[in-house]
Structure formats: structure tokens, C-alpha cells
Amino acid sequence: MSVRKGLSILAGVALVLAVLAHFNTSLGIAPYLLVLATSVLFWVIQATSWNILSGYAGYFSFGQAAYVGVGAYSVAVLTGRHDVGYPVSILVGGLLGALLAAVTGAVAFRLGALRGEIFALLTLAVPFILAAFVRINRDIDGGLGTTLPLPDFPGWVGDFQHLIFLLMLLVATLAVGTALWVQGSRLGRGLNAIHDNEDAAEALGVPTFRYKMLAIVLSGALGGLGGALLAVRNGAVQPELVFTLTVPLFVIVMSVLGGRRHWAGPVVGAAFVTVLQDELAAQELDQWGNIILGAVLVLFVVAAPDGLFGRLRVRPWLTVGVFVPVLVGLLLSGQYTELDAILYAMVAAIVAALVVDRLRPAPGAVSSPAGHLEPSAAPTEGARPTEPPATRPAGAAPLADLPQPAPPPVPPVAQSPPGELVSVAGVTRDFGGVRALDDVSLSVSSGEIVGLVGPNGSGKTTLVNLLSGAMPPTRGTIAIGGRTTTGLAPHRVAHTGVARTYQIPKPFASMTVRDNVAMAVMFGRTGASLASAREAAVRHLATVRLEHLADALPDALNLHQRQLLEMARAIAAEPVVLLLDEALAGLNPAEIDDAVAVIRRIHAAGISIIIVEHLLRVLNQLATRIVVLDRGVLIADGEPATVLRDPAVVRAYLGRQRA
Amino acid sequence: MTAVQAALSGALIGGLYALMAAGLSVTWGALRVINLAHFGLILVGAYLTYQLTTAWGIDPVLTLLVSAPVLFVAGAALQWAYDRLNIVEFNSLLVSFGLLMITIELTTQVWTADFRHIDAGENPYGTSAVHLGSIALPISRLVALGFAVLLIGGGHLVLERTFAGRGLRAFAQDRTVAASFGIDHRRLGMVVGGLAGVSAAVAGMVFALGNTIAPAHAYEWFGTVFAVVILGGIGNLLGSLFAGLGVGAFSAVVAVLWDPSYEPFVLFLAIILALVLRPKGLFTRRAAA
């Protein structure tokens, strides 16, 4: 489904809801359903807002209350105290939410280390600070709270409840539409990649900082707008109302319960939790209400750890097939109110989906064998359920026995002028007190394959990290194709034509092999659309002969296949220079020969290569030059044969085994 | 002088923050479970102390003889359940939030939502103090610090010096390899969960010594305790002790020198600053990568 189609369906649904609400009296819809729907929409806004950053990009935030509070207090101060009109103050609420998010993001994302729980604590602190600020500042309300006047609105709207419903619906549609659009856009793909592996994403050319900033600002703006509407709905604002921990806790509960990787997850979660809570409150259960809510939460998270929506989506007909008859049945029985019926039907549908899921796991929902070593040694048979059997040579290891069709040539790269391609001048890199690289100078011309060798800890990987921009040198400069890359963000370095692989493969675990490669095409120098990137991806997969696994998830690949995937992803960025960091480690000789052939094909397409490798047999075959590092110092640079006879190299690196 | 008094009192109450944080920190660090239900255990610990003290006239500190075993079992049972159901990290946050809600409501059923307070007659620690010149060190806070040092220091020694401690640290880093050397993660996890329960019993007891108790308190502890856990470094016991003392003293001094209303403002700004400067926690040793 295209994003455009999704958006138009969303708009249609919103329109239907608006019409139903407008004519609720004549349609016989209880006014209270409107009230409840308004609550649901508020939580849909907040859960969706949270999900754009925390679900898509994986940056778990505890700070949702900050946006709600800023939005609500914008209305409280401007409308409640300074008689500014509601439309202006609501918009200001959204703007200030965005501004607050931008500041938070600028602090958090500038520092790469503020991830995971550290980011969560940072965001947890923000509402505390804002609440204290409101209480200190008597020009806001000093913590006393502010009451708001009843808004003026045209008569055709209906009564206040219609007004607030329509406003919430508008913002909720905006929020869900934004989430839907983001999910289908480059931004969404990028955020997904950040979620799976931020470093690899950046190295492939994803502007991670900009994307995270965009996500957090969208999240802040939507959260702020929702908070502003909360103030309008409640008619009064106090710090305890908005800057409370229950906001982030419930938002997290809703999004995670619903499912975080899809825009509809938070919508499902918000609707379910809000209706359930409301129903429990209406039953006059006192404490038992919260106990039931807690128990339902525990049960559903245990039963569907990756979110309810995922389970419902796998079996849409089962879901609808249970929901509708139960709903209709309960309503016709006359024993239940509409709300009871809706809730029980929702529960029935969820339980049905979960139970069926337990009995007969749906395809695509294979859980990885938890508690074991990563299944890199997973068998080649099975475990790739999405792959149609016909394309797999039965009973054969995928690589060794493949008939050898002429592999398609790597698309030629726009040849850079011959001459110096990579220039490293006087580069030093310190980690704390340890000098990992000491005044290294190196130059690579186009067309070369340079082997980088040295004992463990000699600085090879550090040099690769400096070349790819993953870290800046302490001193010295690096230039690619005559352009200085020192100080550029890694994705900018990638766009100058540098691609890399990782010693330990870092695939995007939630994407298929094809999409892993498509990411590199999308965010590479040419910046293709997803559709054309997927086509190109298949070509690159063919280069490394992984095309038969295009639909598999990386988890199902063995080590060799993962390393080939790394290479496919790297060449998909259409680099001029490719950095291979121990791309052959752990392969047996037959596989190494296969990988060497791949590397040669890549080189033949005009891509220069710097390869870190311990296997001298391979380097002897491949490299035009060998550079040796020892304890951060460049000790040899030249023809392979010459270098490997150098006594210093033999002493430091080769030992008794000669090439 | 007032500031010195405040800083000292604050640092002492930091012992309570550290006690509350220690159990949360160690289960998070070692077992990868963010156990919000820990706050519920602390609450139950406080109520058990209240109940035993007011009903039977037992010395509040001695109530640990009952509450510590009870909460050991509770903590171990929680860990058993998390492990059985394979619930880690953020899903554990949700599940334990559900359990926290249930715990809070159950304590409300038993003890009502009223504020409960151990009356002066039954609480010899409540209002007495050690006087050093014009500085007074309240006994209840000295108890807090004493238990914090004892429990956290002891825990630290166990982690550093014993085979079980090494086993736990190894398990925290790589459970598969640890298992291959004979570390039974189920049993060790339950022991750790149980000990976290014991720390909750102690924290609850200390809290009940010097404060009124109400079920809603469990939520109020979140901000400070999470700050202490993360500032100290997740899983770092000594770190949580120092972070607890630091947060206590720092907020008390801000309150006296400026105004109590600025305390959360300054404290949480300082926490953000600390995270920006030392994102791995203030008290984490710089381990070479």
C-alpha cells in the first residue's frame, strides 16, 4: 500500500468519524462515546508522538509529559492569563513542544554516548525541571493552577464536546498521518536503520543526527499540540495534571502493548488501554479496577512481547471474524452497553489471535532461539521460511554447489581521475592515554588493492574507523579524492565515496537482506527511491551471489553469508574506495576463495580497496601493495613480496609461518 | 552552619536513596530486568515494619527478621517468573509496571490509602539524634546510612571477592559463556532477585522509621531513585551508594542556600549535565574497550 493511499484512507476514516460525531444525536450515538473517543484520541496523539522517536528509532523516552506540559501551559498562560485566542495559543503549544524537543535533541544527540538508558534518564529529567520551573515562576502560575475560559465557537459545530472531539480528531489524524508518512519515507527507513544499528546506518550514509532531530521535533510538536488540547478539554491546568509520570508510563504501555515498529501499533494500544481503563472505572470496582488493568497488561505483554498489532495483523480475517460477531452478538443480546460490547469484542479478538498464534505460529513470526549463542551456525536448511523452496538448490550448501553462472558485472563506478585517491597525512589518534595511531601517513591511488596488516591492537581497525569518519583523528588530516574529510560526519564521508564493512557484521536485523542492501542505495550518493533501490539491491546481491536469500532476515544467514551481505551493502553505496575490515575472518579456504572472487569483481568495477586481513595467502593473491602497522606505527609499505620479507615485519607479525 | 547541617542530613538521607536504588540497579545490571515492582516491594517492606511495630510493639529494626525473609521470597519469585517467561529489558518494564500497580492497590486494600505513621512511643529512632556541637545527626538517618554502607559495602565485597560474585558479574556480561563454566543462571538470578527483595525490606524499614507511609509514595520515589541508579552506573553497587549520598547532600544544600522550590530544578539540571559529561555514570571506572 502506498503512503498516499494510506493517507487518503486515514483521511476517509477521520471524515467518517467526524460525520458520525457531528450527527451523533440523530444517529443515536451516546454523547458519552464522544467523550471517551476524545480521550482515546488524546492518547493516540501522545502514543503516536512518542512512537515516532522511541518506536521507530529506538530511543526510549520517559519525557512525554514535558511536551504535554509545555502544550498545556502555553494555553494556560496565553489564553488563561493573557486573553490570547485559543487558536494561537494551541499553535504556540505545538511550536514550543517542537522547540523543547529540538533543545533536548540537540543536547542528547550531539553526544553519541547518550543512548539507551542514559537517553531515557535525560528525558525523564526534563518534566521534573519544567514542573519546578512552573512552580517557581509566578508569572506562569507558581503551581497554583490556571482555569481557562469556555472557548467561543461557531454554532454549527454543536456543543463543546463536539468541538473538542473535532480538534482532537484533527490533531490525531495529523499525528497518525505523520507517523504513516514517516514510516513509508526515507526518514522512516533511516530511523529504522538507526534502531537496528546506528553506527552502520551512519556509515552507509544515513544522516543520523538530522533524522533523529527531525523525529524528535515531530514528536515534540505533536505532543505539544495534544497537550494544548488537553488543557482546552479539562478547562483547568495544574502542574500535577500534566507533568506527571503517569503520562510517559501510559504512553509507553500503550505503544509497546500495541507494537512499536508500525504506525498502527500505538493506535491499537491507545484505544485498547483507554477503553479498558474507562470500563474498569465505570464498573465501580475501586482498587480491583487497577488490579485487573495491571494483570491484563502483564498477561498481554507476556503473550505478545512484540506488540498486539503484529499478532492481529498476521490474521486480519480472524481478528475481524471474531470482533464483529462478538460485537454484534453482545449488542443484540441487549445485556450490554455499546462500550461493554466494543471492549469485550476487542478482548475476544485479541485473545483469539494470541491463542491461535500459540497453537499454530504464523509464518514470519519465528522467534529466535533465545538463550543460545547467536545462531550464526544456524542450519542452511529451513530457518528461511520466506524463501520459496524452488529457488533453493535442494540439499546443497548455497554457495559451493551453485552452478556458476556468469555473475553480473558490478556496475562501473564513475571513474575518479587516476592519481591519489586516499591521502592520510600525519594522522595520530589517542584514546585517553593510549596512542592507537602515531603519525601515520599513507596514500592510496585509484585502482589499488591495499592490504593492511599488523598484530592485534596495532591500530588497523582504528585506521579504518578514521578513514570512514566514525571517529576524528587527534591530529593530522585525511582526504578522499582530494577532498578533506577530517571533521565530516560519517554519512558525509560516505557520500564522498567511502564504504566499509565491519569485522563483526552489523546487518539491520529487522529488514530483509534485500532491504539491507536497498538502504545503502537509498542513502548512498545517488539517493534513489525505495522502489528503485530495491531493484538495484537485487543486482548488488547478485554480485555477491546472495540473490536467492533476498527475502530472508539476516538472522537466518550464516557467517559467510553475512559477510557477503556486508560487502553487498558496501558496494551498493557505489563507493570509490571500499574498506574491508577482516571480511574473511572465520571462513574456510573454499569460502575464502569464493569471497576473493567477489572482491576481484568489485575491484574490476573500478573500486579501490583497502583490506584488513590476517591471511597472507589471500593478500598475496589480491593486494597490489601491503602496509604494515605495529603498535600504531607504520613500519612497512610496498610490494607484497618485499614487505613480507622485511625482517621487522617478520618479527612483529609473521612469526615462523611465512607467506 | 545551617548549610553544613543540611548537607550532612542530606547525605545521610542519601543512604535511603542508595538503599532504594541498589536493588533496582543490581537486577537491571546483572539480570537485565528493569523491575519497577521493586518500588512495590519497598512499599510492602515499609508497611510490614509499620504493621509489626504498631501491632506487636516490636522494635522497628527487628521487624527485618520478618520482612527480609518475606521479601526475599517475593523478590526471588519475581525473578523466577521473569526468567521463566523470558522477559527482559523494556518488556520487563511493562510487566513490572503492571505488577507495581497490582501491589499498590493490594497494599491499599490492606492498609487503606491513609497516611500511616509509626508513633513516637513505638519508634525509638524516629526523633532522637546524636549531637556533635550544634550539629545534630538524626538516628533514623544514621540507621539509613549504616544499613546502606553495610548492605551495599557487603554486596560489593561479595561481588568482587567471592566466586558467586564473580559468577554474577560474568553472567551479567555473557550468560552463555558463564553457563558453560557451571553458573546456574536460574538459581543465581533468584538469589539476586531475593537479595534485591531484602534490600527493599531494609529500604522500606528505614523509610518507615522517619516518614509517613502511603501507597501513593511508590510513584514519588521514581525520579530520585532512577537518577541515583543511572548516575551511579547501572549495576554498580558502590556507585549507587555514592550517587545516593551525593544527590542527598546536593539537594539539601541547594534547598538551604537557595530555596527548596529550586531543588528539583537544579538537581535535575545537574543530572543532565552529569550525563552529558560522564554518560556512563559518575562512578563507573573507565574500562578500556
Next chain:
Amino acid sequence: MRRRVLAAFAAIVMVASGAACSSKQESGGGGATDQSPIVVGSTLSLTGAFAATGLIHKIAGEQFVERLNAAGGLLGRKVEWTILDDQSDTAKVGPLYEQLITQNKVDLIMGPYATPNILAAMAVAERHGYVLPQHTAVLAPQLTYPCQFPAWSIGPTPNQFIPNLLFDAVATLPTPPKKVAVLTSQSGSAAFVTDGLGDDKTGVLTVAKERGLDVVVDRHYPPTTSDWAGMAAEVRDAKPDLVISNSLGVDTVNALNAMKQLGYTPPLVFSLFPAPGPLLGLGPASEGALSVSIFEPNKALVDKVGGDAQAIVDEFKTKATAASVAFPVFETQAAASWNAWEILASGVKAANSVDNKAVCDALHSKGADTTFSGHLAFDQKVNNFWPTTLGIKQIQNGEWVMVWPQDRAAAPIKAPTS
């Protein structure tokens, strides 16, 4: 796949709405006859932070409804009370009142507990034109809805009234206090007594200065404060004659504890809105502490009120004890609850109808009769706040005793013992 799900969603919406239409028509038929009960709806904080006091209002309200029905109900109809739990969450109050009015179709409503919740309920009441009797909102200037009726009047300008009341009371002591320490919770219902509200900056601080008192400590603390040692140390070192704790709940208890731990007991303490039980639990440390009250079940006061007062007070005690309320005494909170119910009942009787507009008008024109606060007349110019009956109470021999003003006191105010 997505398309199918979206289609399913749309289908759900359509079916749900269709079903809603059909079922609605069945239930809409039964109109109210004269024999059907009058339903009053409200939320109370039965769980969460306000639950302790919420329970008191629940018991008092149920007791009132029981007595009312035993005496034949209202307009010859039984009265039913629907209580929903707002979980002490202000955000839930509004939607729950909307639910009561639009779904449960209650005839009348009663206010929830605590100022922020009452403000939230008032917004809904105003939208639907319902009469809102409320027991405990003290932020008088913000309660602007004309059909809101306070049951606990602390006057239209409590920020002026309370300091003056307090200072008048302590001025009668043999050695009136000269140095005061003021601790203020930054919450909606307490801070304005210290600092004033909006443009009116009158409060404890300004009144103290006018009267020539020396404010030696002035500290504001957030409602989330848990460590009182710093403030305690400051108060101790400033040696005030009177500590004014403009606080809620157990703040004063915690502050006094912290002072005690530093080896200090202030000579005289005033606590604005304490939770009644815990302060008594401090034993000798709280002897002589002052607070505000509209009613205490002191014998002198109960006798003065006369009528059913003693029976009401006793019955409440039995019910509250059974519900294991920590401090089962019919004092200010319960009396305010009783007042609120009597306001509602008076209005309905005077209007001879449950039409909210009529009830509101009747209350404006005729006022209400209450057991514990006498006849109330509501002045719309001051947000219906009636002349306050607020007094000062003091802990004497472990019991709260009304001590000021003299004409309503059960005993004279006592000087600090030290």
C-alpha cells in the same frame, strides 16, 4: 496487508456505529417517572494519592444519603448516589463527569475531592449547566462558575482572611509571637495563603509585616518534597516563636519530625490543611499545634449545633471505624461533605424539581440550611462564597479543640508549654 487492515478498521467503525444506533433506540424509551430514584453522580479519589480523604467523603456522603432516604428521600423519591473512582488523577475527572452526565444521565452531580479535581469537574458542570455543590475547593477566586456552591467557605479572599484569623488568635496569648517562620507548599490550595493570588499580593507574608512581625524564614517547597532536614535546620537556627506551615497532608508532620530529629521542637505551629490523624500521632511533639476548621466534634460545639449532630457524629465514627479509617472523627472534611449534600438537598426542595437551572436559581435566591454551618446565603459577586465560619483549632491533650474565634470556641487557646 495494510490495506486489508485499514479496510477492517473502517468496517469496525461502521459496524460499531451502526450497532450503537440500533441499541440506543431500545434504551432511550424509559423516561423518568415520579417514582424513579433521583440519581446523583460524582467522582471521588478512592485510589491514589487523595484516597485517604476521598474515603472520608464517601462515608459521610453515603451516611447522608442513607439518612435522607430513611426520611423519605427528596421530593418523595429515593436518592441514589453513583460514585466513580477518579484515581486521584485530575485528567480523569473531566471525562468521568462527562460520562456521568451524558451516559449515566444522572439528575444531579456532587463535587469530587481536592481543588484541582473540583476545577476539572467545574469545567464540565459549566458546559452542561449542572449545579455543582463542592466540599473542599478553597481557591475561591478561581471558582467562577455561577452554579458552583462551596460547602466549606473560607471566604472570598482566604489569602487575607486566614492570616488575620491566625494572628488575631495568637495575639491573645500572654506572650504573642514576634518572629515567624513560613514554610509553603507550592500547590494550588496552599501557596496562595502565603503569597496571595494574581494581582492581590496579600498573604501571610504581607499581613505579618503589617502587624510588625518578623518573618525569619520564608521557604517554598515543591509538593514532591521528601527531605525536610534542610528546612528543619533553617527553622531551628532562626529560632522563631511561631512556625506557619502552609501545607497539605502530612507535610507538617514530616517537617516537625525532621525538626525533632535535630533536637528542636518549635514553640508554636500552625498547619494550614493537615491530614487530621498523623499530626495527633506525633504525641507530645504536636501538642498545642494550630490549624483551621469549620467543625470539630467537641462537646460544646456539638451541643451548640444541636439537633441530630451528636447522632450524626457518632454514626460516622462507627462507619469510619468499620472502614478502618485511621482517624475516624467527624471533623472539617466530613462536615464539609455534609454541608455539600445539604446544599444540594435544600436546592432541590426549594426548586421542587431536579432541573439544574431551577435548583441553581433557588439556591441563589433562598440559600441553604445546614446542620453544621447554619443557614447559608450565596453571594454571586464573590463566587457564592458565604461568610466564612472558619475558625482555629488546637491540639489540646491529644485532641483537636476549636479555640477561635471566641464566640464559637470550645476552649480558650493555650500558650506553648515551654
Next chain:
Amino acid sequence: MLEVRGVDARYGDAQALWGVDLEVAPAETVCIVGPNGAGKTTLVQTIAGLHRAAAGTITVDGVDIAALPGHRVCDHGVATVPEGRRVFGHMTVRDNLLLGAYRPKARAAHRETEAQVYDLFPRLKERARQHAGSLSGGEQQMLALGRALMALPRLLLLDEPSLGLAPVIVDEVFDAIAAVTATGVGVLLVEQDVERALSAASRGYLLIEGRIAAAGPTADLRDRADVRERVLGM
């Protein structure tokens, strides 16, 4: 000492090992070679108890350990040096070694064993108080070996000991393996550097698609056509 008979292993529906038979005698180094994805690591994990065998028996000195959970297998004298070394980077070198002696029997003798390990790898003694994470790759491999030796194993499972190491270091590692074998320990070696593996071991097994395709003395294996084609790439 080690006898594996008819072992199957599965990941969910997917079968990874099919009726594997092998044995290792004391003081013998046995290698397993085969293409990536053949199931070598699964086999090591199954023997180590980290993956449950779906069928078959695994006996160590006559005791069937196939059904034991991972943490009980080491009680029977089986120690593992996992692929990628996997030392505990945040613990000191000494703590890593002591962890190896976790099980009660090894714990009782940990002082003597520690001294023996330091004799074998003097560099570990120099670095005893350093964090393991700060060691070079070669040193980490020594540590992983030393850690396994602390468990007083009779059978040592080595998974890819040369992975990512400089040739000069690999020499040292294989010298150490030889020294360990000489003390009477049986070694089961999985190694991608097939030449090295075949020269270090006396016997070997060729594992292809989860089945033992060939077995015998390494000198014979080297000459087999399927070994040359499938793993040596000749």
C-alpha cells in the same frame, strides 16, 4: 573419553545435526572441519550443553550428559573456549581465571591451577589485575584458554581459536594447545584454518550439512577429494 552417538540437533523446525557420531580420547587432539553453516558450532554447543540434543547420546567417561542443562555439563570435566574468545571484558584477568574455577571441584584446587596457568601463559600473570577488555586479541585468546583450564577439564572444546589473530599469535596459541594436550586433556578443535587444524590434530572429522561425511587420521583426510573440494578449495 568423549563419545557422541547419533546426535541430532534442531532449531525449531530446522534440523542442524543428523546422527553425528564421534569420539575423542584423552591426550588426543581431534579436529572438525567443514564449510560454514555445516553445523560445527552447533555441534560444539550441543556437546557443551548449551544446545539441547534432539536425539542421541553424548557420554563423557561413560556418563550421558546429553540431557543436562549447560551449567551442569562442566561438572563432568568439559570446558569450552568459545568462538570469538568472549572473555569478560569488565572483569580483571585474574577474576576471569577464577571464574573458570567456579564449579566446586575446581574451586578447591584453584590456587594450584592458577599457578599452572600462569606458567603456561606468563603474560597473563603480568596482566592479572588489568581488565580483560584491555588485552590484545592474542592475550584474550590465552585468557580464554587459561579460563577453560581453570575448570580442570578432561575435555576441552575449542571453537575457532585462530579467528582474527595475527599469524605470529596463532603460532603461540597452537603451541599452547599442544602443551595442553600433552597434559592428558582431550581436545576437540573446530577451526576454519583447515591447514592448521589438520596439522595440529591427529584425527579429524569432515562435517557437511550436519552430517559426518568423512573421518580418519588427518593425513588421510587431507588427501580425500571431498575435503579438498569442500573445505580446502582445491
